[in-house]
Amino acid sequence: xxxxxxxxxxxxxxxxxxxxxxxxxxxxxxxxxxxxxxxxxxxxxxxxxxxxxxxxxxxxxxxxxxxxxxxxxxxxxxxxxxxxxxxxxxxxxxxxxxxxxxxxxxxxxxxxxxxxxxxxxxxxxxxxxxxxxxxxxxxxxxxxxxxxxxxxxxxxxxxxxxxxxxxxxxxxxxxxxxxxxxxxxxxxxxxxxxxxxxxxxxxxxxxxxxxxxxxxxxxxxxxxxxxxxxxxxxxxxxxxxxxxxxxxxxxxxxxxxxxxxxxxxxxxxxxxxxxxxxxxxxxxxxxxx
Ligand SMILES: [Fe+2]
Ligand SMILES: [Fe+2]
Numbered sequence: 001x002x003x004x005x006x007x008x009x010x011x012x013x014x015x016x017x018x019x020x021x022x023x024x025x026x027x028x029x030x031x032x033x034x035x036x037x038x039x040x041x042x043x044x045x046x047x048x049x050x051x052x053x054x055x056x057x058x059x060x061x062x063x064x065x066x067x068x069x070x071x072x073x074x075x076x077x078x079x080x081x082x083x084x085x086x087x088x089x090x091x092x093x094x095x096x097x098x099x100x101x102x103x104x105x106x107x108x109x110x111x112x113x114x115x116x117x118x119x120x121x122x123x124x125x126x127x128x129x130x131x132x133x134x135x136x137x138x139x140x141x142x143x144x145x146x147x148x149x150x151x152x153x154x155x156x157x158x159x160x161x162x163x164x165x166x167x168x169x170x171x172x173x174x175x176x177x178x179x180x181x182x183x184x185x186x187x188x189x190x191x192x193x194x195x196x197x198x199x200x201x202x203x204x205x206x207x208x209x210x211x212x213x214x215x216x217x218x219x220x221x222x223x224x225x226x227x228x229x230x231x232x233x234x235x236x237x238x239x240x241x242x243x244x245x246x247x248x249x250x251x252x253x254x255x256x257x258x259x260x261x262x263x264x265x266x267x268x269x270x271x272x273x274x275x276x277x278x279x280x281x282x283x284x285x286x287x288x289x
Contacts, residue, residue, distance in 0.1 A: 026092035055109035056220035057094030069124035144189030231284025
């Protein structure tokens, strides 16, 4: 890639982040209507979904700490994105969803906002070496892409489900405004991932593939218990059958497959992503039984 092509993309990224910040301030709490017509029905059908989404959104507070550990010397555009734009938007999503689940009679989400794991600290220490930081940054963009894509798909289904239940206040003043903010996050990670991948050396790409396969987990699924929560979310959204889970994984991983498995046309879904979502459903079913 010529240096001018890189500059254009960097300029686009900076513009994108500035525009997201201007056009999407955190959702104003005064605009939210928590009216739920049938709390039991919503609790029954989407209680576990709300709990998982609330926790994943609230835990961005910890993700920001993790990023500071992982990327000791981040490009300015990344730092601005996660501290000034992404972090505050997601934290507000979490706050609103958690309040919603409390209003329908559920306990608030149990979150971990402060623990940065040893694994991440080790990676962060290695990332003081610039070529390794480049690898870690690629992992960060891939994680961002898969997380935002799965959030988008999940909110889409949650929106339809709540509409079916006739919960207009919640769909119009909570789910729709949240959904409007997620595509900009996804676009940031996708632009960053494509640009960064193009700049990596062969050995760095190899290492990214290895580390990604070793470490992939859906967002907020660090423990076996939390993995089952992901499965519950999928079951709640009608994504529990093997076919639906596979289609979900395929959509979540589309660009990752395109980049990391460009030469491997037989791979429709990176196997570690397909397995992680399938296993999450199995874990949820085992826990329920
Ligand atoms: Fe969000
Ligand atoms: Fe997001």
